[in-house]
Amino acid sequence: MRPFYENLPFICIFIAIMCGVLSAVIQDGRKVYRLALMMTAVIAVLSVVLLYFLYIEDVSFVYSMGRFAAPYGNAIKAGPLQALLATAFAIVMGLSLLGGGHSLFQDILPEKQGLYFAVTDLLMAGLLALVYTNDMFTGYVFIEITTIAACAMVMAKDTGPNLIATIRYLFMSLLGSGLFLIGLTLLNSATGYLLMEPLAKAVAILAELGQYQRPLVVSIGLMVVGLGIKGAMFPFHLWLPDAHGGATTSSSAILSGLVLKGYIVLLITLMTRVFGLQLMRKVGVSNILLTLGLLGMIFGSLAAMREYHVKRMLANSSVAQIGYIFMGLGLGTEAGVAAACFHILVHAACKPLLFICAGRLSTVSGHHRSLKNLRGSAYRDVAAGVGFTVGALSMIGIPLLGGFVSKLYLSEAALESPFMAVVLLTIAASTVLNALYYVPAILAIWVRPAWEEVRFIMLDVKPEDMRFDRLFFIADAVFIFLIFLLGIIYHPILNVIRAGIRLM
């Protein structure tokens, strides 16, 4: 008799899909909103339970779906890392919906609100499936589901620029999934498997015998590039600022905080479970990831410095932070992958916080978005100001906050690398660049401007916007707590990640 907790990953995915279907039927925005929040809470609790058992017993398990046994059929595989990521994804999803709830109901047409939450529920299912899947083709199908859901979330706020941003996002994503599919086809034709374990064995044998070297390298390259395009790896990130910057607050938070990570988690699974880090290093894909990650860290920050629109600035900063993750993966060591996983968690906590705070600050400033018009806005909602400050300081890498720990571990992982000097210098340069745009933003919201300057802005502010937003306050407080948690009690979390990578 296998333990009951092995059913939990499937139950989580199933709950998310069922909630999506139910939401599409119910249609009433407020009810469905509550349903979505409850769903994320339930999934978070179930995932925590799963995490507890898997970490205590130090195991990972394969859960086969359907009647066909391995090496065919379909399966889920869960270990501590997967359970941790699922927990984090569910919590961040719930908090993002909570924090952006107010503007959500303003930005989206009333008759479309029910569908919006149907999409978020399906997105949650897609993300969970990307985390748990043990089958390449299921991975591909859920990549597409996540893509469509993410695009629908961008276009939910129905303005012209948003529609154009969505179509650009959609085209880039489709190109990415097309490349992934070809890579998958080549790999399947060379090995004959789709389940990850037999695939990994076959790949290892091919690599050892030196057969089919070129198809193998091409397929690894295509898959990495395909997922890289979707995860906003450096030269393929041009769709990101408009799509993430223009969407409604919750969408931006979820897209930046979670959707990018879903693809990267699948990439990590491929790297560690299927190809193996050694092979990745041998065929040189690791070095490409490292180079593109380093470039992204610099150019993302440079683009963010030029931005005056606060949400687009945050979106550009995501490109830089994603660069850190790819850099960690590109180091090609377990320490690097562990640091990258930790940075996934840190970024998933910081960026949604920054987005919901920026959204709140712009709400209390008459929906103006440029930093110039947000001057002194922190005094109009102190909680949002504090949240923005904490998130920004964490992104810069101030001790006691999550961002510091991930930078520390990324640097430590870099020490073993042959490119130590370049990596460390880039981390230093990128930190300075981060400070160069986050510090002015913090100053802008906290410096009280002369009354004549804000008078015109205050004319646009409606009284109901100034009211205390309780849901936002809760989300804000929990996010700040999470960032401090990641920054202070990081040893247990890193232990879970290391155990997870070992049991991949």
Add this chain to the structure above:
Amino acid sequence: MLEAISQNRFAVVAVILFGIGLLNIMLQQNLLKKVVGFSIMDSAVFLLLASLGYIEGHGAPIVEEGSVNASLYINPIPSGLVLTGIVVSVSVTAFSLALIQRIYRHYGTIELRELLERAKKEED
């Protein structure tokens, strides 16, 4: 040379189709033509995938009662993948067409370059 091509005829056609699709996506400014490009690109991948599972002279993998002889059938897994892939591709195409329609109603054009200019102006 010719023999190699005829042996790999599916792969050759798939590569050509993929190239056509990719060029359409990259070079066309009309959003609708880009979507057509995606469809062509997807078809190329499906052709390649289906041909990889095809074994000359074997039948469709439908098991009749009693007789299960694997050597009579083609490999069913790639066919299954192609079916799933087609479903995915259809839904993505439907989504992009709906989006393009929405853009057309909003701006009255579906030329990407023009749209980008308009969007930039709208923001300033």
